[in-house]
Amino acid sequence: xxxxxxxxxxxxxxxxxxxxxxxxxxxxxxxxxxxxxxxxxxxxxxxxxxxxxxxxxxxxxxxxxxxxxxxxxxxxxxxxxxxxxxxxxxxxxxxxxxxxxxxxxxxxxxxxxxx
Ligand code: HEC
Numbered sequence: 729x730x731x732x733x734x735x736x737x738x739x740x741x742x743x744x745x746x747x748x749x750x751x752x753x754x755x756x757x758x759x760x761x762x763x764x765x766x767x768x769x770x771x772x773x774x775x776x777x778x779x780x781x782x783x784x785x786x787x788x789x790x791x792x793x794x795x796x797x798x799x800x801x802x803x804x805x806x807x808x809x810x811x812x813x814x815x816x817x818x819x820x821x822x823x824x825x826x827x828x829x830x831x832x833x834x835x836x837x838x839x840x841x842x843x
Contacts, residue, residue: 766821789826790823
């Protein structure tokens with residue numbers, strides 16, 4: 729009897745993370761959620777093939793850093809390399825929409841003692 733209870737509980741513990749994960753799919757997002765700009769749809773679809781766009785939108789980088797990110801996606805995550813034209817379209821959008829942010833402009837928590 730006790731064994732069965734333990735087995736049931738262990739089963740629940742294993743299932744919980746799997747269930748939590750399946751509730752999010754990249755298709756919860758659409759390009760219209762993103763700030764308007766040239767190349768928005770192309771960028772959205774290029775980057776959401778593998779992960780949500782939040783992962784991209786939470787970053788703020790220079791063009792060179794975005795370029796590095798794309799290289800990283802290609803090298804480490806097997807993203808199909810875009811041709812020069814597509815890469816420029818995506819970079820134009822990322823650079824214009826998600827530039828590096830000054831810490832104060834983030835609007836997040838700020839240390840009241842750091843003045
Ligand atoms: C072929 C799959 C694939 C594609 C396409 C892809 N990524 Fe990724 N990306 C990944 C994986 C896998 C991770 C790591 C997953 C995670 O941390 O959840 C990741 C993580 C990231 C991160 C976080 C990196 C970090 O160090 O925390 C950024 C930023 C990112 N991707 C940007 C992009 C951008 C921009 C595009 C579109 C130009 C893109 N990705 C397209 C697979 C991909």
